[in-house]
Amino acid sequence: MTDQFFDEGALVAVLTTQPLDRALDYRAPEGGCHLGAFVEVPLGPRKVLGVVWGNGEGGYDLAKVRSIIRVLDAAPMREDMRNFLIRAADYTVTPMPAMLRLATRAPGLGDAVSMRKVYRLGHNEPDRMTDARTRVIAVLEEYGDLAFTLGELSEMAGVSTSVIKGLVKQGAVSEEDTPRDLPYPRLDPNLPGHELTQAQADVADALKAAVASGEYGSTLLKGVTGSGKTEVYLEAVAECLQQGRQALVLLPEIALTAEFLTRVEKRFGAKPAEWHSGVTMTERRRCWKMVGQGGAQLVVGARSALFLPYRDLGLIVVDEEHDTSYKQEEGALYNARDMSVLRAHFASAQVVLASATPSLESWANVEAGKYQRLDLEARFGPAVMPEMRAIDMRDESLPSNRWISPTLQRAVSKRIEAGEQALLFINRRGYAPVTICRACGHQIGCDHCDARMVEHRFQKRLVCHQCGETKPVPEKCPSCEAVDKLAPVGPGVERLAEEVAAQFPDARVAVLSSDLYGSARALKEQIQSIAEGGADIIIGTQLVAKGHNFPLLTLVGVIDADLGLQGSDLRAAERTFQLMRQVAGRAGRAEKPGVALLQTFQPDHPVIRAILSGDEEGFWKAEAAERKAAGVPPYGRMAGVVLSSPNVQDVFDLGAEMARMDAPLRRIGAQVFGPAPAPIARVRGRHRVRLLVKADKGAPLQAALREWVAQFKLPTNLRLQLDIDPQSF
Ligand code: ADP
Ligand code: ZN
Numbered sequence: 001m002t003d004q005f006f007d008e009g010a011l012v013a014v015l016t017t018q019p020l021d022r023a024l025d026y027r028a029p030e031g032g033c034h035l036g037a038f039v040e041v042p043l044g045p046r047k048v049l050g051v052v053w054g055n056g057e058g059g060y061d062l063a064k065v066r067s068i069i070r071v072l073d074a075a076p077m078r079e080d081m082r083n084f085l086i087r088a089a090d091y092t093v094t095p096m097p098a099m100l101r102l103a104t105r106a107p108g109l110g111d112a113v114s115m116r117k118v119y120r121l122g123h124n125e126p127d128r129m130t131d132a133r134t135r136v137i138a139v140l141e142e143y144g145d146l147a148f149t150l151g152e153l154s155e156m157a158g159v160s161t162s163v164i165k166g167l168v169k170q171g172a173v174s175e176e177d178t179p180r181d182l183p184y185p186r187l188d189p190n191l192p193g194h195e196l197t198q199a200q201a202d203v204a205d206a207l208k209a210a211v212a213s214g215e216y217g218s219t220l221l222k223g224v225t226g227s228g229k230t231e232v233y234l235e236a237v238a239e240c241l242q243q244g245r246q247a248l249v250l251l252p253e254i255a256l257t258a259e260f261l262t263r264v265e266k267r268f269g270a271k272p273a274e275w276h277s278g279v280t281m282t283e284r285r286r287c288w289k290m291v292g293q294g295g296a297q298l299v300v301g302a303r304s305a306l307f308l309p310y311r312d313l314g315l316i317v318v319d320e321e322h323d324t325s326y327k328q329e330e331g332a333l334y335n336a337r338d339m340s341v342l343r344a345h346f347a348s349a350q351v352v353l354a355s356a357t358p359s360l361e362s363w364a365n366v367e368a369g370k371y372q373r374l375d376l377e378a379r380f381g382p383a384v385m386p387e388m389r390a391i392d393m394r395d396e397s398l399p400s401n402r403w404i405s406p407t408l409q410r411a412v413s414k415r416i417e418a419g420e421q422a423l424l425f426i427n428r429r430g431y432a433p434v435t436i437c438r439a440c441g442h443q444i445g446c447d448h449c450d451a452r453m454v455e456h457r458f459q460k461r462l463v464c465h466q467c468g469e470t471k472p473v474p475e476k477c478p479s480c481e482a483v484d485k486l487a488p489v490g491p492g493v494e495r496l497a498e499e500v501a502a503q504f505p506d507a508r509v510a511v512l513s514s515d516l517y518g519s520a521r522a523l524k525e526q527i528q529s530i531a532e533g534g535a536d537i538i539i540g541t542q543l544v545a546k547g548h549n550f551p552l553l554t555l556v557g558v559i560d561a562d563l564g565l566q567g568s569d570l571r572a573a574e575r576t577f578q579l580m581r582q583v584a585g586r587a588g589r590a591e592k593p594g595v596a597l598l599q600t601f602q603p604d605h606p607v608i609r610a611i612l613s614g615d616e617e618g619f620w621k622a623e624a625a626e627r628k629a630a631g632v633p634p635y636g637r638m639a640g641v642v643l644s645s646p647n648v649q650d651v652f653d654l655g656a657e658m659a660r661m662d663a664p665l666r667r668i669g670a671q672v673f674g675p676a677p678a679p680i681a682r683v684r685g686r687h688r689v690r691l692l693v694k695a696d697k698g699a700p701l702q703a704a705l706r707e708w709v710a711q712f713k714l715p716t717n718l719r720l721q722l723d724i725d726p727q728s729f
Helices: 079-092 096-103 131-143 150-157 161-170 198-212 229-242 254-268 281-293 303-307 336-347 360-367 406-417 493-503 520-531 572-584 606-613 616-630 648-660 663-667 701-709
Strands: 011-016 024-027 038-043 046-055 115-121 173-179 217-223 246-250 273-275 298-301 313-319 350-355 372-376 387-392 421-425 434-437 454-456 461-463 470-472 486-489 509-512 537-540 553-558 595-600 637-645 671-683 686-695 719-724
Touching (some): 011 038, 079 096, 079 336, 115 131, 115 150, 131 150, 131 173, 150 161, 161 173, 198 217, 198 350, 217 229, 217 360, 229 246, 229 254, 246 303, 303 336, 313 336, 336 350, 336 360, 387 606, 406 421, 406 595, 509 520, 572 606, 595 606, 606 616, 637 648, 663 701, 701 719
Parallel strands (some): 217 372, 246 313, 313 350, 387 595, 421 553, 509 537
Antiparallel strands (some): 011 024, 637 686, 671 686
């Protein structure tokens, strides 16, 4: 450890997670502390978490400086991490305390005890089964090899701790003392992987060489789904582990981790550490600590895994790098893909961005010479990319309230007869997107948001997809009070399931939609069952587009390929292209070739044509030209400012004032647009307006934004959120 050490009594600056605009001075505690140490400090009457950030400032009554209460049992935050947080805060225009909060999300970080009691399944049967006891046993069985603390177990089973204690007495639950946090089993990077094809080996060698350099570098790994990108980046992970450094693999969707963990176990002989919202508190605390101490070699996780305190991070893989879920949309707004590059930079690590359909941002970085590009052109083994065709809906005759064209229906029947699977894709959750009154035309909306309520028939309720508010489907129209006149309009995944059941009465149907699953586990089981042939027709939303491997699937039917092309968002074309290519890529991943059929009313639309032809370079060049002409990302810079308040007048007044007082922006040649109602103009009762700021690529946008925003005094209850590189513009 080369980091600076402060002796007892030395004046140090501590950055806390409290919303203060600077670090505060404290005295180093008994025994001293390292720069970067996680500490507990007094703040007014409270104790708060902080990190030793540097030398104290002094310059005031030193007698009043209080002491750090204690140093927490965690490795000090390293310099590369501190620098990363500073730069990330600067880039996203996020206050440092909010940034630090992302890096201290370790449950139990403040706990001092180093031993704890944990609970597992015991050897005896309980002598008498009660509901409460059954729940405890069920939780322990479900999580198998995981141990829980008393608090966790009682919470998860919904029982009092005395129930658990009772089960311990009978030997039905075992109680053990363990060190708080155990290292993860060692991964062995020397185990042999699959034999790679020549093309794969070339790419793997290039990645390994990059990792072996021990320096920062970024690579775009582009390859069609099933080409072996995962196979190849696992070789880079192996190289990284051989160097004795840590690796991080980011996945866009928790549902994908199970399959990935199994793959890692096959490749390296043990499972890696996991970090995402589906992981228990115990495991998260363990992960956080072990990452810091080097007891975790590989972490698989969601975007927040970037903020773990790695001891020596050598490689970050961002799988499906184009995925929009990498953008954090609440609190500190950041894009995990972009932050990975920053994180790697400070850690002297390599970044691998993997995708079949890279983001325009990454294409542009390749073009600018910032990223190297490696390609895997062909699918592995006999699998070939599916043939893609349009079904011109103008030529199909369909009765109203039906969405599967005769052509698509025939294609599905054929596949089922051949013992294969068909996937019908519709990117809409629920039963119907709109519920309308046939008497007066009223559409049922959310009371708190500017959004229509979506009928969810499985739940028998109307649901607002913005705020989650639900209500029963009313019998009378809330506007004209007509009875029995409310009707669903348009298809959602549940309604499509109804049509499928009517048209294919003998088929086994599986519906995959994120809201239909109680737990990640249930979803995982459903996916497993589909992969093993437990369904003939799969009906799915966006959830199925991501990474899953269904070997029997040979037909993909897209119900509404035009859906994403409506609206004025400049990213709509890119998103539609990516989504359609991803969904189509689900077909024909094994021996049997696949087909993707796109139902569209505009088969000559340039985006639809690019999707069908698969001419990615052509599509990218056309998109790039349009964005260049418009001066928008990735060829210009943009930021969004969202003002929200329960008071609609306040947001428009401040918005107008901000648009007027734009001198700091004009000085850097930036323009302000708006205020306009935000893409969703009201959420949870708060009115929202948005201003967009557009600047040239090289302009110092963040500094100008800070200066601009600092001019205004916000009315109470008004929130101002800056969003660098907004998702929609
Ligand atoms: P991608 O990440 O590009 O979608 P994968 O790495 O998941 O591709 O590979 C697709 C499938 O092919 C996986 O089941 C994988 O195990 C298999 N595969 C890829 N390359 C090889 C290889 N060289 N030897 C054996 N199996 C391979
Ligand atoms: Zn709502």
